[in-house]
Amino acid sequence: MIKRLAVLLAVLAMVAAACGGSSESEDTTSTTAATTDDTTATTAASDDGGGDAGQAAEGGTLAAVQQRGTLKCGVSGSLPGFSETQPDGTAIGFDADYCRAIAAAVLGDANAVEFRPLTAAERFDVLKAGEIDVLVRNTTYTQSRDASGEGGVNIDFAPTTYYDGQQLMGLSSRFSADSGPADVDGAILCTNAGTTTEKNITEWAKIGGATIGLETVEQFPEALEKFIAGQCDLVTTDGSGLVANKVTKEREGEIQPGEWVVFPTAPISKEPLGPAFRQNDSEWGDIITWVVYATIIADEKGVTSANIDEQKDVDPEATRLFGGEGEVQTAMGLNADAFYQMVKQVGNYDEIFARNLNPLDIFREGTLNAPFNEGGMIYAPPAR
Amino acid sequence: MAVTVATHERPPFWRNATVLKWAAQLVLVAFLAIVILTLRAQAATNIEDRGITFGTKWLDDPPLISIREGIDLQPDSGARALYAGIVNTLRVSISGILAATILGTIIGVARLSHNWIVNKIATVYIETIRNIPLLVQILFWLAVIQIFPALDEDSVGESLFLVTAKGVSIPWLFPAGGFYQWLVFLIIGAVVAGFVYFRLSRLKEERGGETYAFWWSVVAFVAIAVIGWFIHPVMAFWGPIFDGISSFFGAIPRVLVQILLAAVAVLAGTLWIRRFLESMRTPAGLAKLTDDDWFRMIFVGLMALIGAALFVFLPGISQTILNMVEAFFNFLGAKFSGESVAPLTYTTPAVELRGTGGFAQLSDQALVITPGFFALWVGVTLYTAAFIAEIVRGGILAVNKGQSEAGLAVGLTRAQLLRFVVLPQAFRIVLPPIGNQYLNLFKNTSLGIAVAFPDIVQVGQTIYNQTGQTFPVVILWMAFFLTGSLVLSSIVNYFNRRLKLVER
Amino acid sequence: MAEKKIILPEIEELAPEPPPKGPVVWMKDNLFYSVSSTILTLLGLLIAVLFIRGMVGFILADERKWEAITTNMRLLMVQAYPQEASWRLWLALGIIFVLLGLSLAFWHAGGKAEPRKVGRAVAAAGGFVVFVVLVAPFETNARVFGLIIGGVLIVAGLGAVRLLGERAKEATVPVLLIAAILAGVAVAALWLIQVPVPDPEGGVGESQLAGIATTTSGPWTILYLVTIASYFLGLFLRRVIPERAGRLALVVLWTMAFPIIVLHLARGVEFQNVGQYLTIGVAFAAVGSLIIWFLADPARGELGRGLAGLLLVIAIASWVVSALILIRLMLLLLALFALGGPTFAGGERATRIRYVGVWVGAVVITVYMMLLATGVSLVQTSNETVFGGFFLTWILAIGGIALSFPMGVVLALGRTSTMPIFRLLSTIYIELVRGVPLITWLLVSIVVFPILFPLGVNFVAPAKVTLFIAFFSAAYLAENVRGGLQAISKGQTEAANALGMTTLQRTVFITLPQALRAVIPALVGQVIAIFKDTSLVAIVGLFDILKIGRDIIPTQTQPYNFLGSLRESLLAVAVFYWIFTFIFSRISLQLEERLGVGKR
Missing domain, CATH: 1.20.5 (Single alpha-helices involved in coiled-coils or other helix-helix interfaces)
Structure with a gap:
């Protein structure tokens, strides 16, 4: 008993210390032990480590990736259309293809990717801990996520690859595309934890004057199972995820076509989805940004993976990106033909979109994901 | 020479x-x-x-999360959300401990039964449940609850038991307005019953012959409880008393409490050192102190000083204590309002259409067990019961065979043997291991994270995902579980000490 | 006068055997002996019937997608391990089975048991087979096969006891032979049992038949034959090598088997710096042997101790200065061996020679482990880690327990030590780690642990998790060992002190062996508990068998659609865990009997 008390006191002392000294600067003479000039120092410490963890922090992510030879990409792994884990461990989908695009640009090989499926709850910690290089996991760009300092998640975002919005899904027998908070009052919703989804739906319900119960699960497929079993009355997440799951289930014959309805037509929140990376690494961040822009520009110019060899010089901007000496690419730390390889191996924005999302009845026309000159928001700055 | x-x-x-x-x-x-x-x-x-950056601002910020069940479904501060999580953990733990003890004892005794079928069923139960990981079992129960029928508009109405996909609902007795006033009568009844039992047992020892001490004490208790049921508003005079105490505590300046607590810490340390030195005193004077003894004294002194320093320099602790005491008496004061409502209300499960959306939900009027709670509670109860059963069986087998033989020789039936000879002795043996299993159950409730049950670990994880404050939440988890283990093992140890064999 | 020895017969031999009871009498005695008993019997029958009907109904229903399990067996076992590198895993299994065969030869050869016990066990196995075959969703030919085998086993088991009758008391049955026959039957079953597999071109619900283990029946047969061969090899070796040396060698091989399989074989390591490390190793081995030989001689006295202390200072200094990790480790080992020399090897030449031999062995092992740690992994998978599925479960369990062993013993010694600071620190660690649930520690390992290291240094997830499982298990182990330490009579300590043994000698040679021996059953219980607790890593995202069963299989839509097969997957995972945990607990019971725990 005394011993337990002693331990409790020790923990309280730790709490007191933690409350006090978060920003003290310590005497760092002992950190010399941490940075050694022998790369084997770190690998020896890892039980099953392998030879891939031996870089010091100064090189930055680009150097680490190039030295390692593979890109570590965090994805969802269980979202139809965006990233679905295959039996052999790779993933297919919109997000997965963007991982491949980055790998093709940085390493020249679209298949040099290690996919790491992550739950929404752990994705940011894994990114910040350095275990993945980039997070392409239908993550919404919000202010709190961008913010540094207390209360922020402190990560940075690449340009939006998919403009989405949060919606709800329920049985079409009691909801329609125009249903609103009043129709949802008293319901129990299921969604996945640790996402903006929780915050959005809570706010939406509060403002609309509806009282709801919220059940949070770790992965969206669980939420869907609960909905099918009748444990919740509704599910909510990004509209693309809802439509993708709905169409998949209709295809497999699990539900009748039209049995579920996604509402409201105007989403309850803005969900611009895009890749995310660690703060304070502008070199890496610029690369990811321009990978996204290059795919958009390729689509704008009509350059596809099939015709890139002929079309790469269709105009000077295309030449700068896909042909020629590629000085801008080398200035960023990439190979001159980085974006050429990327489009050739993976495709442009339209190809990636069509390949993964069209089979799920998600199309670009008429949505925010249409090109800017067709009324959408897919727009890239000029490459010069 | x-x-x-x-x-x-x-x-x-x-x-x-x-x-x-x-x-x-x-x-x-x-x-x-x-x-x-x-x-x-x-x-x-x-x-x-x-x-x-780590700090404590997040404790006050609204976390914008909804908790599925518990005391506060829409907490307006991080601290409140964590508090709701703690209460949920305690709910599962306490109900799990009670259920597991009962079930485990039954199965343990069943395992020793002479009846072949009962014996085999118990054996199969124990061997299966003990060898499958708890997480797998909890997930399995969650999958099972999904096959329960779903609710829709047709199911609106009342029923005795409701087993649905949204949860299980059973009839329940809820404390109502006059409950605390009635509670005072129950306490009085318990004291009187204990007194009666004591006197009658003493009488039985002196005079011999049966006095039915136990039954008379029960009669006394029930009588006072029934009387109290009807005249409990009488106790309303406690209300103003509690209110007065509450304002008294509210008026105490915090500094006073800090000084008081610090003085207590220093005093405790001094007393310990004094007692220690006394114990080292021999008729020939103070015994030679070894370096270990010096270390212990210095350590205790240091701890006392650190404790005092904590109280002095962290006013938050004293303030929180003051606030808690004040709130407690305030709460009590409100409960003794002189209402003449019946202390308990009986409610039946019902399905109602809730909200303007008209969704069929289980009504909160009766006890609702949500799917997450169900899966977690059933899982840990069955799992811990299997271990308790083995412990009980071991305890019964450990009682000297001679005791059973003597009992049978004297003419006791098997049931009497169990009740009067074997179980009391076995109880002494099994209490420490069962206490250990209680601790395990308490810690196993953290698996609620896998079934969306908002216990402290799940709520904590949600909070640190939204605010990034991983360190403070982790420290909170450690503090909570250590405190809980401390309290639980103190309770078990108390009973253990009382049951210890008093050697002649 | 010659004394006549009076031999008293055992009581059991005097009493006549009670006649075997008929079934009716048996039922009356065991089921209906009183009113309450009858009620309980009927109640029990009701519960049993309801339960079995529910289970069988669930298992045999048409919507069940048991093909999800059979098609995904590889995924469940090793997850994303590359197909072309599968030979490594089979080789690893081969190593284990060879060691198993040799160990059986050295420890269990000639093990015999009472025919009655064996007969009952065989009959029980037969009954189990019949039950499984009737309940599980096998095809007809598999059912027939299973029923035949089960029937034969039951008849053999029960019949043997009846037939032998009187002779059953003296006769003994070679246990290993029967186990081998049963294993052979199981292997044959792999070839013969057919289960439905989904038709890739067909729609939902169509299926065709295929063998339960099309790709693995061959390797399993080979492994079976290899085990038998190695058993006979072991018998042969037993005649050639002294038994103690053989057992010691086997213990070392078993200990090394885990790192070899996990770190070397499964990862497919390509060594680097071989020349450099080998040179360092040889140099240290040679020079170190001389130093140790010199310092271990008790004639050195104080000077020897002083030099050993100096070595320790140099070793510590090397960790602060920058140097190769291997050199630092070697220096540290050398210092420790030198310090321990007078304690462990002071005395005759033979002891010192053995001590130097142990030093050389330690150098070899250290060099090997460093080569493994710095080697490049040839086996690449696309989701970061080579280990997954049930394979991962075993690695976490064995690695966690192995790592926790030294930590736990040290903590137990610390907690019972007379030195107050050691006691305090050990107590704080044990109480802190035990008081917090394992899932919290796993979350800490994922979220807090990486912050403690510079960016770019990342441990693979299995490494972090194994480490924290080891930390957790060490606390529990420490409590078990502490119980054993406290059970040693004080006389042992006093006798050791009287003989002039140092604390270290007393601890290593007298106290620890007795303590560990007394807690072996508790330790096996600990192994079982940790094996079950590895299922928690599913929550932190590691792809062990539970996560694959819960998250991956029920969401598969390509190439086959297995949506909604959650309950089947969970049942299959539960069965896997149950089989091995059951085996472990049987082994634990047997160990308890052999060691005579509770009887002495």
Whole structure:
């Protein structure tokens, strides 16, 4: 008993210390032990480590990736259309293809990717801990996520690859595309934890004057199972995820076509989805940004993976990106033909979109994901 | 004739046991200090690099999460959300402990039954449940609950038991307005019953013959409870008393409490040291203190000083204590309002259409067990019951066979043997291991994270995902579980000490 | 006068054997002996019937997608391990089975048991087979096969006891032979049992038949034959090598088997710096042997101790200065061996020679482990880690327990030590780690632990998790060992002190062996508990068998659609865990019997 008390006191002392000294600067003479000039120092410490963890922090992510030879990409792994884990461990989908695009640009090989499926709850910690290089996991760009300092998640975002919005899904027998908070009052919703989804739906319900119960699960497929079993009355997440799951289930014959309805037509929140990376690494961040822009520009110019060899010089901007000496690419730390390889191996924005999302009845026309000159928001700055 | 007395030569310091002992310990402490400081420096660098800052602001900010069940479904501060999580953990733990004990004892006794079928069923149960991981079992129960029928508009209405996909609902007795007033009567009843039992047992010992001490005490208790049911508003006079106490505590300046607590800490330390020195006193004066004794005294003194310093320099602690005491008496004051409502209300499960959306939900009027709670509670209960059953069986088998044989020889039936001879002795043996299982159950409730049950671990994880405050939440988890284990094992130890064999 | 020895017969031999009871009498005695008993019997029958009907109904229903399990067996076992590198895993299994065969030869050869016990066990196995075959969703030919085998086993088991009758008391049955026959039957079953597999071109619900283990029946047969061969090899070796040396060699091989399989074989390591490390190793081995030989001689006295202390200072200094990790480790080992020399090897030449031999062995092992740690992994998978599925579960369990062993013993010694600071620190660690649930520690390992290291240094997830499982298990182990330490009579300590043994000698040679021996059953219980607790890593995202069963299989839509097969997957995972945990607990019971725990 005394011993337990002693331990409790020790923990309280730790709490007191933690409350006090978060920003003290310590005497760092002992950190010399941490940075050694022998790369084997770190690998020896890892039980099953392998030879891939031996870089010091100064090189930055680009150097680490190039030295390692593979890109570590965090994805969802269980979202139809965006990233679905295959039996052999790779993933297919919109997000997965963007991982491949980055790998093709940085390493020249679209298949040099290690996919790491992550739950929404752990994705940011894994990114910040350095275990993945980039997070392409239908993550919404919000202010709190961008913010540094207390209360922020402190990560940075690449340009939006998919403009989405949060919606709800329920049985079409009691909801329609125009249903609103009043129709949802008293319901129990299921969604996945640790996402903006929780915050959005809570706010939406509060403002609309509806009282709801919220059940949070770790992965969206669980939420869907609960909905099918009748444990919740509704599910909510990004509209693309809802439509993708709905169409998949209709295809497999699990539900009748039209049995579920996604509402409201105007989403309850803005969900611009895009890749995310660690703060304070502008070199890496610029690369990811321009990978996204290059795919958009390729689509704008009509350059596809099939015709890139002929079309790469269709105009000077295309030449700068896909042909020629590629000085801008080398200035960023990439190979001159980085974006050429990327489009050739993976495709442009339209190809990636069509390949993964069209089979799920998600199309670009008429949505925010249409090109800017067709009324959408897919727009890239000029490459010069 | 000269007598040479061998003088006690002190060995050189590098062979002196005491010096070596303390040198080794100091080396270890220095080594640990270096390691901790290095890690701390590294962590500080990393934290700065990544722009995270830890603090306590998040405790006051609204977390914008909804908790599925518990005391506060829409908490308006991080602290409140964590509090709701703690209450949920305690709900599952306490109900799980009660259920597991009952079920485990039954199965343990069943395992020893002479009836072949009962014996085999118990054996199969234990062997299956013990060998499958708890997480798998909990997930399985969650999958099972999904096959229960779903609710829709047709199911609106009342029923005795409701087993649905949205949860299980059973009839329940809820404390109503006059409950606390009635509780006072129950306490009085218990005291009177104990008094009656004591007197009658003493009478039985002196005079012999049956006095039915137990039954008379039960009668006394029930009588007072029934009387109290009807006249409980009488107790309303406690209300203003509690209110007065509450305002009294509210008026106490915090500084006073801080000084008081610090003085208590220092006093406790001094008393301990004094008692320790007293125990070392021999008729020939103070015994020689070894270095270990010095260490213990210094350690206790240091702890007392640190405790006092904590109270003095962290006004939050005293303030929180004051606030809690004040709130407690305030709460009690409100409960003794003189209402003449019946203390308990009986409610039946019902399905109602809730909200403007008209969704069929289980009504809160009766006890609703949500799917997450159901899966977690059933899982940990069955799992812990299997272990308790084995412990009970071992305890019963450990009672000396001679006791059973003597009992049978004297003419007791098997049931009487179990009740009067074997179980009381077995109880003494099984209490420590069962206490251990209670601790395990308490810790196993943390698996609620896998079934979306908002216990402290799940709520904590949600909070640190939204605010990035991983360290504070982790420290909170440790503090909570350590405190809980401490309380639980103190309770078990108390009963253990009371049951210890008193040797002649 | 010659004394006549009076031999008293055992009581059991005097009493006549009670006649075997008929079934009716048996039922009356065991089921209906009183009113309450009858009620309980009927109640029990009701519960049993309801339960079995529910289970069988669930298992045999048409919507069940048991093909999800059979098609995904590889995924469940090793997850994403590359197909072309599968030979490594089979080789690893081969190593284990060879060691198993040799160990059986050295420890269990000639093990015999009472025919009655064996007969009952065989009959029980037969009954189990019949039950499984009737309940599980096998095809007809598999059912027939299973029923035949089960029937034969039951008849053999029960019949043997009846037939032998009187002779059953003296006769003994070689246990290993029967186990081998049963294993052979199981292997044959792999070839013969057919289960439905989904048709890739067909729609939902169509299926065709295929063998339960099309790709693995061959390797399993080979492994079976290899085990038998190695058993006979072991018998042969037993005649050639002294038994103690053989057992010691086997213990070392078993200990090394885990790192070899996990770190070397499964990862497919390509060594680097071989020349450099080998040179360092040889140099240290040679020079170190001389130093140790010199310092271990008790004639050195104080000077020897002083030099050993100096070595320790140099070793510690090397960790602060920058140097190769291997050199630092070697220096540290050398210092420790030198310090321990007078304690462990002071005395005759033979002991010192053995001590130097142990030093050389330690050098070899250290060099090997460093080569493994710095080697490049040839086996690449696309989701970061080579280990997954049930394979991962075993690695976490064995690695966690192995790592926790030294930590736990040290903590137990610390907690019972007379030195207050050691006691305090050990107590704080044990109480802190035990008081917090394992899932919290796993979350800490994922979220807090990486912050403590510079960016770019990342441990693979299995490494972090194994480390924290080891930390957790060490605390529990420490409590078990502490119980054993406290059970040693004080006389042992006093006798050791009287003989002039140092604390270290007393601890290593007298106290620890007795303590560990007394807690072996508790330790096996600990192994079982940790094996079950590895299922928690599913929550932190590691792809062990539970996560694959819960998250991956029920969401598969390509190439086959297995949506909604959650309950089947969970049942299959539960069965896997149950089989091995059951085996472990049987082994634990047997160990308890052999060691005579509780009887002495």
